[in-house]
Amino acid sequence: MKKTIFVFSALIVALLALFQLSKYAYISRDVSVEIVIASIAIVFFLIGLYINKRTLQKEKLPDTIVNLKRVEELGISNREYEVLVQISNGLSNKEIAKKLFVSESTIKTHVSNLLVKLDAKRRTQAVQKAKQLQILAI
């Protein structure tokens, strides 16, 4: 919101500056009025392009960003979350165990807890729900 205020202030300043320019312009010559108007149009057209690009790019980002607050809310621990990520990467319990340097039993415990916390019956469903809840990157 602060940036929006700044941008609009800058716009007003630019507008006032152009007023001054235009006054000097049509005093000296008559043809330059068209040029001033054209340049105003082009400048504000470009400003419009730029601002929109900025805002739309910001709208894009939240789609892929992980909602870590929700992970806490669901009571999912750090280790459990790590396991969840590996599940979504398509790894088996044994593979996850190797990757995280623990036994397969441990992973099974984590997975069981995850299924309860995500209200899922299978790991595939857990992944689907996690992505819906935006706690996993798409």
Added chain:
Amino acid sequence: MKKTIFVFSALIVALLALFQLSKYAYISRDVSVEIVIASIAIVFFLIGLYINKRTLQKEKLPDTIVNLKRVEELGISNREYEVLVQISNGLSNKEIAKKLFVSESTIKTHVSNLLVKLDAKRRTQAVQKAKQLQILAI
């Protein structure tokens, strides 16, 4: 490209129209020059916003669209693809069987074929690979 040409033609027409307005305006009164310039600025600013929104929205779409050509290239049949979609929705073989009105054996066959065609060892990996290949919506 055709739309771009149309938009820029419209811009030129609008510019010419504003020239005419501005000429009449500063003949009658001096204050209205500022108003004309301001309105030009606002109009072109909004045009800039609009055009950019259009183009950026088009860029967004291809990210979520499914690449059906690649499904064919991998030799995945229609029925297999249906099963793949249900897997990514987190359903079990039994649930998929009910949903598609076939036996669980049939689903197992489809899944086995899918795993070979997607070069995956598990259904979770199949989903992950399918999304990487953009044959499944994210």
Added chain:
DNA sequence: ACGATTTTGGTACTTTAGTATGAGTCTCTC
């Protein structure tokens, strides 16, 4: 330091998932 989580691990068991193999039906094409 103490209680509360978290993380780890085990055993024993049930349920899914996945493989291998074979085979019948159906549709489309040449």
Added chain:
DNA sequence: GAGAGACTCATACTAAAGTACCAAAATCGT
């Protein structure tokens, strides 16, 4: 109408996945 693919289904098996229950370390907040 013969063959190719796709779809269906079954049996028998192996391999994962998941549940239930318990319990010892490790970590962390106050």
